[in-house]
Each structure stands twice: as structure tokens, then as C-alpha cells.
Amino acid sequence: MTPSAAGFIAAAIKAAEAVSDAQHRHAFEQAVRHFEDLLATVPDHAAGDFTDADIVHIRTLAEAVIEIVEQRATEEEDRPKTAQQLVSAVYAIRSRLEQIDIWTRHFRTTH
Numbered sequence: 001m002t003p004s005a006a007g008f009i010a011a012a013i014k015a016a017e018a019v020s021d022a023q024h025r026h027a028f029e030q031a032v033r034h035f036e037d038l039l040a041t042v043p044d045h046a047a048g049d050f051t052d053a054d055i056v057h058i059r060t061l062a063e064a065v066i067e068i069v070e071q072r073a074t075e076e077e078d079r080p081k082t083a084q085q086l087v088s089a090v091y092a093i094r095s096r097l098e099q100i101d102i103w104t105r106h107f108r109t110t111h
Contacts, residue, residue, distance in 0.1 A: 004049045009057055012038055016061045019068055025082060028072060032089045035065050039096035043103040055104055062097050066090050 015035040022028035039062060042050070050058075073086035 004045055005051070005054045008038075008042070008045070008049075009054060012058060012061050016065050019065050029082075029085065029089075032065065032069055032086070032093075035062075036089060036092050036096060039093065039100065042096075042100045043107070047107045050104075055100065058100065059097060062093055066093055069093075 012035070015031065015038050018031040019028065019035055022031045039058070042058065069086050069090050073083045073090075
């Protein structure tokens with residue numbers, strides 16, 4: 001793990017924890033948006049910044065966030081519009097993961 005990757009992983013862990021810990025809807029939505037924005041920066045890193053294990057760690061964090069968002073979207077206390085926004089966030093995170101997979105396959109060498 002390079003220093004760049006270590007910093008990113010630490011930020012991703014913190015962002016995932018913020019999603020998990022958010023109690024209020026606005027804080028939750030902001031945390032989810034921040035996590036998704038963070039994922040969007042992975043392809044901006046140098047190709048050698050992340051090892052295969054780093055990418056797996058990022059994917060694991062993203063899948064945990066997705067699970068939390070999906071659970072929150074199905075809770076009856078969230079309004080239908082909010083639930084729809086949360087489902088859209090899941091799609092956005094999955095799209096970012098797909099972009100990371102493409103970046104990994106095309107621009108990284110195996111470490």
C-alpha cells in the first residue's frame with residue numbers, strides 16, 4: 001500500500017463509518033454522498049497507488065455502505081422520495097465500483 005492508498009483507505013473507512021453512524025436523514029444523505037464522491041476519485045490516482053488488496057478493501061467498504069443504504073431505504077420512517085434518493089445513491093455507488101473495475105483492468109498492473 002502506497003502512502004496515497006493508505007490515506008485513501010483511511011478516508012474511505014472514516015466515510016463508511018459516518019454512513020453507519022448517521023442518525024438523522026440529512027447527515028445520512030451527506031455521508032452517503034461523501035462516500036460516493038470519494039469513490040469517484042480512485043481513477044484519479046496513479047495506476048500503481050493501489051494493490052489488489054486495496055481494491056478489495058475499497059469494494060468491501062462500498063458493499064457495506066450499499067447494504068446500510070438499502071436497509072435505510074426500506075425503513076418505513078423514510079418518505080418515498082427519500083427512499084428513491086437512497087436507491088439512486090446505491091446505483092451511483094455501484095456505478096463508481098464499475099468505473100473502478102474498468103480502471104483496474106485497463107490502467108493498473110497486477111501488484
